[in-house]
Amino acid sequence: MEFANKEYFFLLLLVIPYILWCMLYRKKNEPTVSVADSFAYLNVHKSWRTKLVELPTALRIIVFVLIVFTLARPQSHNSWGTKETEGIDIMLSMDVSTSMLAQDLKPNRIEAAKNVAAEFISDRENDNIGLTIFAGEAFTQCPMTTDHQSLLNMLMDVRTDLAERGLIQDGTAIGMGLANAVARLKDSKTKSKVVILLTDGSNNMGDISPLTAAQIAKSYGIRVYTIAIGSKSLAPYPVNVAGSVRYVNLRADIDTETLRKIAQMADGNFYRATNTSELKKIYRDIDKLEKTRLNTKNFSKRSENYMPFALAAVIILILDILLRLTVLRRLP
Known part of the structure; x- marks a missing residue:
């Protein structure tokens, strides 16, 4: 105190x-009674x-x-306090193209991916975790931090209407999404650096190819785990027609071969998630990654x-x- x-x-x-x-x-000014002899009061019981x-x-x-x-x-x-804990540096790279609104995962791909990623973040309280999002372009939604509540707030704010609002181009720039995440991790001093890349499409945008980004990740000792999300069959996809929403069947166009090569080149693993339970299992597998020492600052x-x-x-x-x-x- x-x-x-x-x-x-x-x-x-x-x-x-x-x-x-x-x-x-005060005792001198208290009222007193003068008596000839106080002997009689010596044994008087005090109340x-x-x-x-x-x-x-x-x-x-x-x-x-x-x-x-x-x-x-x-x-x-x-005061600020520094403590040494066990953790790794992780960048989540998430596809936010409009195809992520397909509803083969409930309620749709993007919401399922966000919810499962939120559980993953909450279970790894000692890790530095950041978030990159990409469609036709890529940018960092949240830099690496141990303030997971702020990260979760930014994750839940992720939407697929960035292209509609003219903020970024629509499409799937997997190479740019991976390169952006690698740029955030390349100067990290921790032993384990990991990118978890999630997409439901094939690379069709961007100035950097996915395999080139994977080579860059490999050169910095960054392991890349790739997740292809989406069912192998047709999936309902919402389309705005004359002010009302209608659904058309959409087949997931995922370049699984490229995602598999990315994981192999960067010493990671490739996963395919066709439903929410599989996606949760994938994140549980990744949760078993090795840990290394990490200095964190706490403020009381x-x-x-x-x-x-x-x-x-x-x-x-x-x-x-x-x-x-x-x-x-x-x-x-």
Whole structure:
């Protein structure tokens, strides 16, 4: 526990003159009765009221001390701390082209991919994880971080209408998506660096071919796991026709051979997910990756802890007043 206003503790020095005043000055001014001989009073039994006559004075001193502690503002410890944990650096590279709206996975491919990825992120609390998204172009949605709540918020904001809104070109730039993720990992100092690339299409856009991106990943010691998502049969796909949504059957055009070569070149594995349960199993398999040491920084918030002291002061003050007005009342 820390105190924001430590200078208030100097007020505790006022307790000393108050005690001296109680012992010397006040006793001299109390009413007395002169008697010829006090021998008869030596063995007189003292009542409990007599024994507790100084209790109100002690209570007032305690109240004063508690008020000083309240003014000093006790607070919980607040600092940056560095700890060494077990973790790896991971970049998720996710396809957000419009074909990810196909509903062979429930509720659709993009939502199923986001939900399973969210579970994966939540289970790897010690890892640095980031997110790259791509369609006809690629960009980093979230750089690598151990703040997984922020990452999850950005993941859940991922949508497939970026091309419709003119933010990026539609299409499937697998090479660009992989290259963007590799660029985020290449300077990492950790032993294990991994890209998990998920797509439902074939590379048809971008300035970098998927295999060239895989060679770059290999040169930086980055392992790439590729996931082809989508059923092998026709899948319902929503189409906007005259302001209403209609569904057409769409066959997944996935270049599994290229995805398999990417994984082989970058020392990873290739997976095919035709339903949500298979996708979950794939992420569980990847979850068994080796771990390495990782330094993380944690921040603890400062919180005010003066209320217990203030509350105790109020209660003791009320008790002091009640005792002085009732059982420990002194006359005159």
